[in-house]
Amino acid sequence: MAARSAAEARRPSTAPSAGLLSIGQVLAKLSPEFPDLTPSKLRFLEERELVSPERTEAGYRKFSPADVDRLRFVLTMQRDHYLPLKVIRQHLDDLDAGRSPQLPAGVDRAPSMLSTERRFSRDELVREAQATPGLLSDAITASLIQPADTFGDDAVQVLRALVELQRTGIEPRHLRGFRAAAERELGLIESALIPVSRRNDASSRAKAAELAREIAGQLEIVRSSLIRSALGKLQS
Known part of the structure; x- marks a missing residue:
């Protein structure tokens, strides 16, 4: 290419x-x-x-x-x-350039240039994640997965994580604060976008969308660092 x-x-x-x-x-x-x-x-x-x-x-x-x-x-x-x-x-x-770069941090695998995102029904999602219908219902109730007729790969990853967390005694209801934290981060992003969003033209909207993703990426770096730091204290 x-x-x-x-x-x-x-x-x-x-x-x-x-x-x-x-x-x-x-x-x-x-x-x-x-x-x-x-x-x-x-x-x-x-x-x-x-x-x-x-x-x-x-x-x-x-x-x-x-x-x-x-x-x-x-x-x-x-x-x-x-x-x-x-x-x-x-x-x-x-x-x-013919190099073989590593995938960016946080990306488990690169999507194929020829692939499309799979879509799953509710039953297919449960089977793919090796979960139970009850766990999916609890995840939706806790706003960890959005209700829909079909679900994407992201929902599969979240439900798989919830399966593993459930084995340690962590249930979806214990993670309700994650949704609240995400909404607070969204508020920060929306505030940062105000200067760009005031210009309601197509180019500005595209730039605002890209800036939102950049801010979300930086917030993810900060969040991951805080968790690693807390784990270090827990293990010491």
Whole structure:
């Protein structure tokens, strides 16, 4: 997946556009997985050099299948792992250069460039996590998993963690404070976004979404450090 320079990205393409997709076609492919994706978000990702679509002589963007896979990777890492774009771009730059970078902290595995997120019914979720229907109900009651008709991989990971915690005597009801803490963090993020959110244009909304993810990532670093420090005191 060799990256092209900014100059090459701006150069009009004279090659046949067979197999290349317009912004609208890319949205049609990715929107089922990422309902919040918009043309402005795609342009924003291009501005941040996460993807470099070809340009026609008329200046229209044309995305290759590899571009679509790259976008899916970026959007998945944002949505599921709250990674800042600069971290994702560095990871991709390393891959483009032929290196084998380690996954960013907190990411168990990289989503395949060709994969889509699986969806699970309630019964499928319970089986996949090797949980019980009662534990899932308790997790939903405690607001640790949001009620829905179908669930994603994130719900599987949370329910698996709850299975392990239950074995140590920690039940979902003991974790109600996690939801309250998350809501307090959301309040901090919303306050930090006020200067950007005042400008209600597409570019500002995209920048606000990216800033929110960056702040969430930094808060996760602080939270993890505090837990490690507390564990160190507990073990000493």
